[in-house]
Amino acid sequence: MTFQKVVHADYTSNVYVFFLFSALSFILMLRGDFGIGLDGKGIPVSEAEKEESTLSITVVGASGDLAKKKIFPALFALFYEDWLPENFTVFGYARTKMNDEELRNMISGTLTCRVNQRFSTLPDLSFPIPHDLNADTREHLQGKLPHTAKPSYLKNFELLIEAAGKVSNRLFYLSIPPNIFVDVVRSVGLRASSLNGWTRVIVEKPFGRDSESSGELTRCLKQYLTEDQIFRIDHYLGKELVENLSVLRFSNLVFEPLWSRDYIRSVQLIFSEDFGTEGRGGYFDNYGIIRDIMQNHLLQILALFAMETPVSLDAEDVRNEKSLRSMKPLKLGDVIVGQYKGHSKSGRSYPAYTDDPTVPKGSLTPTFAAAALFINNARWDGVPFLMKAGKALHTRRAEVRVQFRHVPGNLYKRNFGTDLDMATNELVLRVQPDEAIYLRINNKVPGLGMRLDRSNLNLLYSARYPREIPDAYERLLLDAMAGERRLFIRSDELDAAWALFTPMLKELEEKKIAPELYPHGSRGPVGAHYLAAKYNVRWGDLGGDDS
Ligand SMILES: NC(=O)C1=CN([C@@H]2O[C@H](COP(=O)(O)OP(=O)(O)OC[C@H]3O[C@@H](n4cnc5c(N)ncnc54)[C@H](OP(=O)(O)O)[C@@H]3O)[C@@H](O)[C@H]2O)C=CC1
Ligand SMILES: O=C1O[C@H](COP(=O)(O)O)[C@@H](O)[C@H](O)[C@H]1O
Numbered sequence: 001m002t003f004q005k006v007v008h009a010d011y012t013s014n015v016y017v018f019f020l021f022s023a024l025s026f027i028l029m030l031r032g033d034f035g036i037g038l039d040g041k042g043i044p045v046s047e048a049e050k051e052e053s054t055l056s057i058t059v060v061g062a063s064g065d066l067a068k069k070k071i072f073p074a075l076f077a078l079f080y081e082d083w084l085p086e087n088f089t090v091f092g093y094a095r096t097k098m099n100d101e102e103l104r105n106m107i108s109g110t111l112t113c114r115v116n117q118r119f120s121t122l123p124d125l126s127f128p129i130p131h132d133l134n135a136d137t138r139e140h141l142q143g144k145l146p147h148t149a150k151p152s153y154l155k156n157f158e159l160l161i162e163a164a165g166k167v168s169n170r171l172f173y174l175s176i177p178p179n180i181f182v183d184v185v186r187s188v189g190l191r192a193s194s195l196n197g198w199t200r201v202i203v204e205k206p207f208g209r210d211s212e213s214s215g216e217l218t219r220c221l222k223q224y225l226t227e228d229q230i231f232r233i234d235h236y237l238g239k240e241l242v243e244n245l246s247v248l249r250f251s252n253l254v255f256e257p258l259w260s261r262d263y264i265r266s267v268q269l270i271f272s273e274d275f276g277t278e279g280r281g282g283y284f285d286n287y288g289i290i291r292d293i294m295q296n297h298l299l300q301i302l303a304l305f306a307m308e309t310p311v312s313l314d315a316e317d318v319r320n321e322k323s324l325r326s327m328k329p330l331k332l333g334d335v336i337v338g339q340y341k342g343h344s345k346s347g348r349s350y351p352a353y354t355d356d357p358t359v360p361k362g363s364l365t366p367t368f369a370a371a372a373l374f375i376n377n378a379r380w381d382g383v384p385f386l387m388k389a390g391k392a393l394h395t396r397r398a399e400v401r402v403q404f405r406h407v408p409g410n411l412y413k414r415n416f417g418t419d420l421d422m423a424t425n426e427l428v429l430r431v432q433p434d435e436a437i438y439l440r441i442n443n444k445v446p447g448l449g450m451r452l453d454r455s456n457l458n459l460l461y462s463a464r465y466p467r468e469i470p471d472a473y474e475r476l477l478l479d480a481m482a483g484e485r486r487l488f489i490r491s492d493e494l495d496a497a498w499a500l501f502t503p504m505l506k507e508l509e510e511k512k513i514a515p516e517l518y519p520h521g522s523r524g525p526v527g528a529h530y531l532a533a534k535y536n537v538r539w540g541d542l543g544g545d546d547s
Pocket of ligand 1: 061064067
């Protein structure tokens with residue numbers, strides 16, 4: 001196996017890092033579920049195409065936080081697990097100048113263990129430039145050619161030259177701030193598209209900040225790319241438990257009959273992080289937790305949870321059934337917002353959101369929100385879908401909690417006392433950490449007499465599946481390479497998602513609603529409890545008996 005990395009180039013007007021990894025001699029094992037495959041995994045290409053094609057993956061924004069923490073580790077994990085095709089190259093672009101060693105250090109520092117083991121066995125990363133690049137490009141890459149001023153960001157995309165005589169497929173990952181999305185897409189569309197293979201672009205959120213800006217972004221992107229080339233990523237859709245949601249429901253007879261207003265009393269989608277916005281305050285203040293987490297990650301999970309049975313697992317069939325268009329726009333009265341304040345605990349002090357120098361003083365941006373959404377269809381009419389998302393809370397967790405109705409005429413109510421909520425069944429999908437699915441049931445405590453107890457039927461992934469669970473970005477990158485769109489957001493879904501949130505967000509901002517302050521590291525504002533109480537339910541994550 002060889003592994004190559006080349007070169008940064010300095011330019012007169014801007015300085016870009018340009019580096020190239022070329023991993024050769026990988027074994028491509030094709031994934032059976034994509035049809036044309038051979039033996040169970042890999043990218044769906046025929047044997048002929050495998051030999052005749054090259055794949056380049058270009059990470060734009062390669063020096064950034066996301067590239068460092070997620071994209072490069074995911075690419076290396078795919079490489080490590082032999083999921084990448086034979087002729088495979090990774091390019092990276094950023095503004096920061098970085099030498100080879102700095103770059104290598106940046107990447108190796110964030111690789112997961114399993115990847116590190118193999119990374120450390122790699123030979124020296126500095127190899128000559130591959131012979132299949134033409135002479136001009138070689139010189140250009142080595143910084144020997146004079147450079148004139150670059151009219152736009154990434155002008156030098158034309159440097160992308162893959163092995164001569166092969167079909168070149170190109171995947172671009174835009175890991176950059178939204179204000180330069182369109183410039184980069186223009187460069188990709190006009191200067192760097194493949195002439196004989198496919199060109200796809202993965203776009204990171206935020207996809208606008210309301211219906212208008214999102215619509216405008218979509219229009220601009222579509223000037224240079226077709227909808228089929230745009231892969232809008234929501235990495236929560238790549239998480240193992242979220243992917244399993246449909247399997248759980250549609251492949252187990254015991255759940256599907258219960259999946260409606262007849263048996264389900266409320267559904268709760270809960271996201272919490274035990275750290276603040278440190279380092280990302282500048283970005284975050286323009287968006288807030290509702291746009292950062294609810295309008296995309298939690299809403300996508302909700303849409304998958306509540307969908308009707310699709311005709312097939314094809315991307316379009318699945319995306320057609322996601323229930324976004326049946327949902328009612330969110331009302332301000334069904335939302336509460338919060339913001340974390342400074343707090344001292346055990347001699348340590350934790351900053352307030354507004355202590356971040358990149359956050360404007362007096363900012364009203366919510367770092368916490370809770371909301372109640374409703375779906376206007378026969379299956380879900382009247383069922384509150386409660387969402388709760390917050391930064392700087394007491395724990396890091398993401399989960400879906402399905403609370404079932406009380407048992408009618410419960411024979412055992414005497415044994416539970418008057419608190420019937422304590423006796424309702426609850427199905428919990430813990431997305432992270434410690435992935436698990438568990439069902440809370442009532443059970444007789446063994447022994448004489450009749451004492452009832454609430455217990456969990458528990459599928460803890462680490463016990464049942466000891467293998468490490470791949471990161472969401474691994475799955476989504478692989479899908480994008482394969483042209484599988486099921487887990488990416490279609491433009492009409494995006495429009496529907498913004499239509500649900502935009503009126504409420506506008507009102508919230510116009511009325512300058514002050515967020516309720518909560519201490520850093522707490523469970524969040526009490527307003528969230530009032531919201532749940534309004535719909536006669538309780539947040540399930542407060543019970544304290546999770547396994
Ligand atoms: N970080 C995260 O956890 C997540 C991020 N995202 C999204 O991913 C994208 C990237 O985020 P993140 O990595 O955190 O951001 P960073 O600010 O850490 O990195 C941004 C990258 O873009 C480059 N860049 C910034 N401004 C310009 C410019 N004007 N012209 C050219 N290049 C520029 C930077 O280059 P340089 O460093 O050289 O200046 C850097 O490589 C954003 O859209 C963000 O919303 C989405 C989900 C999670
Ligand atoms: O998209 C985002 O997600 C992260 C949380 O992702 P996770 O996979 O670590 O749970 C969040 O921190 C960030 O604010 C948001 O932009």
